[in-house]
Amino acid sequence: xxxxxxxxxxxxxxxxxxxxxxxxxxxxxxxxxxxxxxxxxxxxxxxxxxxxxxxxxxxxxxxxxxxxxxxxxxxxxxxxxxxxxxxxxxxxxxxxxxxxxxxxxxxxxxxxxxxxxxxxxxxxxxxxxxxxxxxxxxxxxxxxxxxxxxxxxxxxxxxxxxxxxxxxxxxxxxxxxxxxxxxxxxxxxxxxxxxxxxxxxxxxxxxxxxxxxxxxxxxxxxxxxxxxxxxxxxxxxxxxxxxxxxxxxxxxxxxxxxxxxxxxxxxxxxxxxxxxxxxxxxxxxxxxxxxxxxxxxx
Numbered sequence: 001x002x003x004x005x006x007x008x009x010x011x012x013x014x015x016x017x018x019x020x021x022x023x024x025x026x027x028x029x030x031x032x033x034x035x036x037x038x039x040x041x042x043x044x045x046x047x048x049x050x051x052x053x054x055x056x057x058x059x060x061x062x063x064x065x066x067x068x069x070x071x072x073x074x075x076x077x078x079x080x081x082x083x084x085x086x087x088x089x090x091x092x093x094x095x096x097x098x099x100x101x102x103x104x105x106x107x108x109x110x111x112x113x114x115x116x117x118x119x120x121x122x123x124x125x126x127x128x129x130x131x132x133x134x135x136x137x138x139x140x141x142x143x144x145x146x147x148x149x150x151x152x153x154x155x156x157x158x159x160x161x162x163x164x165x166x167x168x169x170x171x172x173x174x175x176x177x178x179x180x181x182x183x184x185x186x187x188x189x190x191x192x193x194x195x196x197x198x199x200x201x202x203x204x205x206x207x208x209x210x211x212x213x214x215x216x217x218x219x220x221x222x223x224x225x226x227x228x229x230x231x232x233x234x235x236x237x238x239x240x241x242x243x244x245x246x247x248x249x250x251x252x253x254x255x256x257x258x259x260x261x262x263x264x265x266x267x268x269x270x271x272x273x274x275x276x277x278x279x280x281x282x283x284x285x286x287x288x289x290x291x292x293x294x295x296x297x298x
Contacts, residue, residue, distance in 0.1 A: 007075065009043040012036060013051060014072040021059050093121045093284040100129040100137075101146040104197070104227035105271060108166075108247060110146060113295035117288055124284045132198070132225045137274055143285045145274045146292075159278055161289060164271040164296040167245040170206075170264070171257040176237035183260055186216050193239035195230050198223040206242050208264040231257075242266060271296065 012029065016036065019025040026033040044051050051065035061069060101110050114126060129135065129142075137145045137158055145158075148166070172183075172192075182188050186208075196204050196218070204223070206216045221239050224230060227247055234241040234248075235256050251257040273289055275281075 094123040099144040158274040168266040173237040195222040195239040196220040
């Protein structure tokens with residue numbers, strides 16, 4: 001049998017049976033009795049069977065109507081259960097949140113923020129896709145995508161929430177610098193080994209803002225998606241790295257790394273949360289966005 005064209009007719013039928021007649025059911029539903037009768041008649045026509053025996057005072061179920069009524073009651077109960085489930089998700093954070101996050105951002109604090117959020121919200125589950133690939137938020141059914149973006153920022157149909165501005169710096173180990181006579185400009189940098197974040201096009205470039213905007217192309221000894229590995233490689237003198245200042249601040253203070261080419265500042269990266277829309281956002285997604293914004297700005 002093909003699906004019914006209007007499941008409301010099944011609901012109306014169940015109410016007629018529950019109230020013992022068309023008049024009482026119509027009053028409870030706020031419908032005209034004649035309209036309710038036509039809806040049930042259309043249902044019987046569609047099914048090809050009589051569901052109700054009618055007389056001037058009351059209605060009774062046929063054998064087919066009694067069988068059909070059982071399914072209608074189950075349908076109404078299931079619909080009410082579904083409505084209650086949705087209502088509960090709108091009251092407090094609850095349910096599954098799907099989020100993607102670059103590996104480096106996890107290491108820069110997102111991991112701690114997400115795990116603490118789960119501690120604070122025991123009714124929420126998180127499905128985390130830890131990846132550096134550029135995800136399609138809509139196509140992949142994600143609630144939130146964390147993304148590091150460099151200026152100029154591209155247009156997007158998604159809603160964008162800025163979370164953090166991260167200054168990036170060039171760093172090298174003292175032992176690597178001791179092996180090279182000078183490092184004062186990009187020509188000197190071209191003679192030194194580098195390490196860099198991996199990308200899909202295998203074209204490795206660093207952008208600098210001054211003394212004038214310039215793009216420096218290089219061929220790194222090591223490429224990886226993992227910021228911690230890059231920092232470790234820089235500490236061991238494998239190559240110069242361009243890393244978030246927040247990641248290497250302690251290394252700079254302890255002398256494990258040295259900031260180089262201070263006259264060639266790098267553009268700051270911006271960490272954003274991207275999501276489809278604020279409209280219809282459930283509390284679990286909204287509260288997780290709040291936790292990310294608060295956590296990255298402590």
